[in-house]
Amino acid sequence: MMILPEFELARPRSVDEAIGVARAATDGFDYLGGGTDLLCNYKWGLNTNPTVISLRHIGELQRMADGSVGGGVTLAAIEKDADFLHDFPVFRRTLDRLASPLIRQTGTLAGNILVDTRCIWLNQSLFARKALGKCLKADGPECRVVKGSIDRCYANYSGDMAPVFMVLGGTMRLAGPDGERTLLLRDFFALDGIRRNVKQKEEIIVSLDLPSDAKTLRASYQKFRVREAWDFPELAVAASARMDGDRIEELSLVANAVASIPLWMDEIAAKYRGETLSDATIDAIAEDMRKAAKPVKATLLPPGYRKAMVGVMTARALREIRGDVVTEKQSGEAA
Amino acid sequence: MSKTLVTLNVNDATYEVAIKPQDTLALALRDGCGLTGTKIGCDMGTCGCCTVLVDGEPALGCLTLALEVEGRRIQTIEGLAGAERLHPLQRAFAECGGSQCGFCTPGFVMTSVALLRTNKAPSRDEIKAAIAGNLCRCTGYAKIVDAVEHAAEQIRDEDDSVPTPNEMSEKPETQAGDKDDAGIHGRRQPATAGR
Amino acid sequence: MxxxxxxxxxxxxxxxxxxxxxxQAVYGDDVRFPNTLYARLLRSTLPHAKILRIDASRAEALPGVRAVVTGADAPAKFGVLPISQDEEALATDKVRYVGDCVAAVAADDEATAAKAIEMIEVVYEKLPEYFTTDEGLVPVEEPIHEWTVDGSNTQKRVDQHFGDMDKAIADAAVAPSGFFKFIGVGHAFTEPHAVTAVPESDGRLSLYTPTQVPHYVHRALARVMDMPMHRVRIFRTAVGGGFGGKSDPFPHEMATCLLARKVQRPVRLTFDREEIFLTNRGRHPGTVDVQIAFDKDGKILGLDTTAIIDGGAFASFGVVTTYYNGVLSQGPYKIPNFRYSGRRVYTNKAPCGAMRGHGAVNSRYGIESVIDMACEELAIDPIELRLKNVLEPYSKTTNEFRITSNGIVECLERVRDETDWISKKGHLPFGKGIGVSCGFFISGSALxxxxxxxxxxxxxxxxxxxxxxxxxxxxxxxxxxxxxxxxxxxxxxxxxxxxxxxxxxxxxxxxxxxxxxxxxxxxxxxxxxxxxxxxxxxxxxxxxxxxxxxxxxxxxxxxxxxxxxxxxxxxxxxxxxxxxxxxxxxxxxxxxxxxQSPRMGGTFKGAGAGLAPAYSFNACVAEVDVDLETGLIKCTAMALAHDCGRALNRLAVEGQIEGCMHMGLGQALLEEMRYDRGRITNPNLLDYKVLSPFETPAMKVIIVESEDKEGPFGAKEAGEGPLIPVLPALGNAVYNAVGYRSMELPIRPEKVFDHIRRLRKTDAGLTKTWEQNVR
Structure with a gap:
């Protein structure tokens, strides 16, 4: 049995109450969504806090309507929302291979957006970290992946939902001690495996909202990992486009799980707006994306291979957007 | 940190359990309620051995804090059926060879109960997708898929052949909110000889 | 019939x-006794170090702590094999790997025991650390154990030669060879080790444990506790999967008993998942260097093989493993000339032991890959070539294994016919492939x-x-x-x-x-x-x-x-x-x-290893679809024909064979225990990758019944043998699909990807290259 550290559990009923508890928790706190990420890290003794504030009992976080998804909505609930999937079909495939069906039952949207960065040196028990040597993100002096880095952590961003919301132009509604604010999700992340994003500690993700014209975007999320269940992405590419015939009118690209945050590839996308989405264009975009991705050895597969796969996944995403039949290997049917 | 007394509603019985805030549901069930049918295999949400139903939906007992499900309706493998009347899934897991070492079985059965509640006739691919959060090291999953498929058939046959008064009065399409339906097929169907 | x-x-x-x-089944951690205490183990965080001092006084003073035990409480050595007793309940003089047990605590609850563990102070003196077999083959400064070969870390050497291997190679029309590397894999059973020790009121001691080998635990426990066997009772709980991983007497079993005896209360110890990986006893990593000589018709003239296996810190079943890596190459084909050199080397890593298909899995991958090479060189169909070489029923191997019933011909013919082999082999498009392999295993050790x-x-x-x-x-x-x-x-x-x-x-x-x-x-x-x-x-x-x-x-x-x-x-x-x-x-x-097995076997040194009252035979065909853009391998279908003598219970035989396919594919495609300087880096089920239903192919089970004369109702084993051909069948299918011969397991997608990229670079027409190089 793994031992969870001692903590007090608060179960507030409203966002305001939760923020109040957070402000009072001067010795440190964490918000608890579904628990599938936080409690694992706690069992490993990673950056634990004496107060845990559950967000599972707050009705305002559970709302889901017309492109707006509450931060506390479970991934399984999104998966079952036929209207949402009809409007934004890219989420169907994103969700049905995200973690595992059991993780999706309790895991929440906000939990997936905020999933802690992961690294082979970090996601270890206290015993293992003593044996392996500690890392920058958990009480160690320096990063184990990029040796000598004493101020920046290179752990890998591993959520799947954020890149898709990003390419669909999603915004995030945050509630904090100073009231609410809204920002584009693409502006949410901050390139550091420890800091990770611009959320203040007390702030709570109330919802993610998609603009109504996102329904007319064509989008694709191509995730690369070795098992179709359980695994976090080794890398992924999210793309969306608005097409005028075969001409790219708008294009958004995210290279995911190749850095500490999902990378918003605006320069590459801008370069190809107005182009025809031909095979040559797809190859060129894929090559640009591949070049731009600079994964490090924080996950299972070698960084060079992951980098190459960024190109492959980009091409697949764009071909899907174009309407090609993308051949993803299907599982063999059990006899 | 001191323990608090919480009331857990498990298998339609009330348990008063003294727990710490950090105690998981799996721990509370096993040590607090004495229900050791719920297993802990990895303790990190990967293997699914600890799967129970909370208000009819599968939940990982190892990553759910017991305090969080106070007042909710919890079902474990022990609550599915008595020895005389196994739930069709329990029977099918034994008869189709879906259980070898058996350690993952309670979790698989609970996941499958939830699946068959919402999908009466799942395809083999749908079954695989539903059980993909439960890990089995013995069977290669083939006979687990067989078992779920077979149980679904059994339940459909029983539903067709023996409509209960309750069923006949039901609307043809049940809407969300019929969560209490979970797991009652076992009680509805007659005991079979020799299981 | x-x-x-x-x-x-x-x-x-x-x-x-x-x-x-x-x-209702009661597994290790489901055992409940009143008045039970909870135990935790202190484990070494160093790979190799002398223990200078252990100070448990702070832990003992912690409220709720009832007892602390260390190696001094029971220094007797034990081990599953009488010839290699090198384990201790708790380390006495030195620690030998990261995870080695140093002390144990019993407390009122698990959290207190865990806290107390952290308060035990151990002063170590670091010793030279050995992580590779290469450095352990020669004399070293500080051998990991006292009894090794010539001051090296080599635990066991086996050298056998039958016939004249050099002549066989000289006479051969073709004699392909390969040097293969294998990473360690673990059993990954779902149930963690969990034991309860109960001091009985009459002075006896009961141990409740999910073990595969109650008798060996019984012997070892009596020895370590210094009690006569009749005063010790072993109660095997329900076992949540073993696969060989619960077939040693374990230090944690001993330590829990020591605590229980000391406090005179029941004590329960349950592992977390990481501790399972640290306890290991999984399949040995290592290398297999194999060369096989064939005449121009594809008849095997001889087999020359060297296996160097990485044992980790303790012996476990390792002497047997060392033999099996060679001697189990004697079937299912007739091997007239045979030379084997085996070495098992201690390293400062978690101990390896027996795992499903013990000693015959990695070596078989090497052999069947080399046979595949020969088929290509000789332009003979792989199934045809295998059929030419199989052992006769009721015959003898060169090393005097007594072969009884043997359904290998039917196995090969049926996988050929039931997979449509003839119309697929050589006719699939680039990226799709089909491969075959045979397997051979003991049906119980005769000795x-x-x-x-x-x-x-x-x-x-x-x-x-x-x-x-x-x-x-x-x-x-x-x-x-x-x-x-x-x-x-x-x-x-x-x-x-x-x-x-x-x-x-x-x-x-x-x-x-x-x-x-x-x-x-x-x-x-x-x-x-x-x-x-x-x-x-x-x-x-x-x-x-x-x-x-x-x-x-x-x-x-x-x-x-x-x-x-x-x-x-x-x-x-x-x-x-x-x-x-x-x-x-x-x-x-x-x-x-x-x-009791009848007397059998030769009189030469090591003649007893691999003797069995019967042997199982099998053949497997795997079909793969390689993603040409990524190198990812999907096994789309697998058929396995297994001669189990007679299926006593068809449902169970099918289940065993399906489980073997799943586990074998796991090792071929994804599973690996990864180490950093002797420290395992993936001790959890997210990072140690057991296949999900999505990676598990359509599986066809073909039961062949050769009706063994000595088996019960004609039956032989079906639980391990079927794993053996799975890995080479998959490897051969990948070669057939893209021309990439993986000389290691797991087969790495990045290397398949590199291979395909090279093909694309070196030849404008990939298909042309393909036809020239592969078919």
Missing amino acids: TQEFTVVGSRQPLVDSWKKVTG PIHKTRTPQSTVHLQIDVDGGITAHSQGAEIGQGSDTVIAIAVAEVLGVPMDFVRVRSADSDTAPLDLGAYSSRGCFMIGNAAREAALVIREKLSRAAGRLTGADPNDFTFADATLNCASDPSTHVSYFEALTEALADNGALIAKGWY
Whole structure:
């Protein structure tokens, strides 16, 4: 049995109450969504806090309507929302291979957006970290992946939902001690495996909202990992486009799980707006994306291979957007 | 940190359990309620051995804090059926060879109960997708898929052949909110000889 | 088939599955005793270090802590094999790997025990660390153990030579070779090790443990606790998967008993998942260097192989593993000339041991890959070439293995015919491939680990007035169905329904000796013992029926709980009538059956290794679809024909074979224990990648029944052998698909990707390259 550290559990009923508890928790706190990420890290003794504030009992976080998804909505609930999937079909495939069906039952949207960065040196028990040597993100002096880095952590961003919301132009509604604010999700992340994003500690993700014209975007999320269940992405590419015939009118690209945050590839996308989405264009975009991705050895597969796969996944995403039949290997049917 | 007394509603019985805030549901069930049918295999949400139903939906007992499900309706493998009347899934897991070492079985059965509640006739691919959060090291999953498929058939046959008064009065399409339906097929169907 | 059976060959749910599907089965961590304390272990964070001092005073002072024990409390060495007893309950003088047990604490609750562990101060002096077999083959500064070869870290050397291997190579038309590398893999059973030790009021000691080998735990525990065996009781709980990983006596079992004896209260210890990986005993990493000589017709002239295996910190089953890596190459093909050199080297890593297909999996990957190379060089179809070389039934191998029943020809023919091999092989598009391999495994080790004339399996039967038949055995039910084998054998012989038989196999106080669930011995040996015991009962009931009817007692057949007189259909008595008569003036019917392997084998050194009363044979065909853009391999279909002699329980045999396919594919595609300077870096089920249903292909099971003359009802093993051909079949299919021969396992997608990229670069027409190079 793994031992969870001692903590007090608060179960507030409203966002305001939760923020109040957070402000009072001067010795440190964490918000608890579904628990599938936080409690694992706690069992490993990673950056634990004496107060845990559950967000599972707050009705305002559970709302889901017309492109707006509450931060506390479970991934399984999104998966079952036929209207949402009809409007934004890219989420169907994103969700049905995200973690595992059991993780999706309790895991929440906000939990997936905020999933802690992961690294082979970090996601270890206290015993293992003593044996392996500690890392920058958990009480160690320096990063184990990029040796000598004493101020920046290179752990890998591993959520799947954020890149898709990003390419669909999603915004995030945050509630904090100073009231609410809204920002584009693409502006949410901050390139550091420890800091990770611009959320203040007390702030709570109330919802993610998609603009109504996102329904007319064509989008694709191509995730690369070795098992179709359980695994976090080794890398992924999210793309969306608005097409005028075969001409790219708008294009958004995210290279995911190749850095500490999902990378918003605006320069590459801008370069190809107005182009025809031909095979040559797809190859060129894929090559640009591949070049731009600079994964490090924080996950299972070698960084060079992951980098190459960024190109492959980009091409697949764009071909899907174009309407090609993308051949993803299907599982063999059990006899 | 001191323990608090919480009331857990498990298998339609009330348990008063003294727990710490950090105690998981799996721990509370096993040590607090004495229900050791719920297993802990990895303790990190990967293997699914600890799967129970909370208000009819599968939940990982190892990553759910017991305090969080106070007042909710919890079902474990022990609550599915008595020895005389196994739930069709329990029977099918034994008869189709879906259980070898058996350690993952309670979790698989609970996941499958939830699946068959919402999908009466799942395809083999749908079954695989539903059980993909439960890990089995013995069977290669083939006979687990067989078992779920077979149980679904059994339940459909029983539903067709023996409509209960309750069923006949039901609307043809049940809407969300019929969560209490979970797991009652076992009680509805007659005991079979020799299981 | 001449013999008619009623139960044998049917599809029986496992007799213990009912309590498993209801949650009633009691596994290691489900054992509950009043007044129980909880234990945790302090483990070494250093790979190799001398223990200078252990100070547990702070831990002992922590409220709630009841006892602390260290190596000084029980210094006796133990190990599963009598010839390599190198383990200790808790390390005494030095630690040998990250995870080695140093101290144990019993406390009122687990959290307190865990806290106390952190308060134990150990002063270490670091020693040189050895992580590779290469550095351990030669003398080293600080050997990991005292008893090694010439001051190196080599634990065991095996050198065998039959015939003239050099001449075989000189005479060969082709003699392809390969140097293969294998990473360690683990059993990844779902149930963590969990034990409860109970000091009994009469001074005895009981240990509740999910073990595959109660008898070996019994011996080792008595030795370490310095108690006579009759004062120690082993209770095997339900076992949540073993696969070889629960077949050693373990330090944690000893440590928990030490705590219980010290505090005179029950103590429970449950591992977390990481501790399972640290305890390991998984498949040895290592290298296999193999060359096979063929004549121009594809006949094997000789096989030359060298295996160097990385044992980790302790011996475990390693001596056996060292032999098996060579000697189990003697089937299923005739190998007239044979040379083997094996080395097992200690390293400062988690100890390796026995895992499903023990010692025959990695070596088989090498052999069958090289055979595939030969087929290409000789332009002979891989199935055809294999068929040319198979051993005859009831023959002898070059190293004097006694081959009995052998269905290898049928296995090969059926996988060929039932996968449409002929129309697929050589006709699939680039990226799709098909591959074949054979396998060969022992059906129980003929020689017991301890030199003894006590039978390897004994089964007791007891029948009283209720008519139910209680079968006692120490056969370890671990999910493979050994309890069910007993029930089937008894029900078959006595013609009663299965539910008349209740198997009691958990308690060493009542169970007659059985060596446990390893070396695929259960079905063959326990099955025979159960059958023999049932025949004794049958004799008693026949005589009773003869007394009741006046008919010849030898004339009765048993079916449907009735004894029918064969020569006079009107004469019959019910099972209960016969039983009542048999019990009269006599009391409960008691019978014993036992099994002991016949004498066999050669007289040369190491002749006993690999001897088995029967061998299983099999063939596997894998089909793959390689993603040409990514290098990812998808196994789309797999067929496996396995000669199990006779399927006592078709449902269980299918289940074992399917499980083997899944586990074998896992090692071929994804599974690996990754280390950083001796520290495992993926000790959890997210990072140690067991295949999900999505990666598991359509699996076709073909049961071949060669009806072994000595097997119970003709049966042989089916639990391990079927894993063996899976990996090379997959590897050969990948080669067939894209021309990439993986010289390592798992097959790495990044290397497949690099290979395809190279093909694309070196030739404008990929297909052309393909045709030239591969077909």
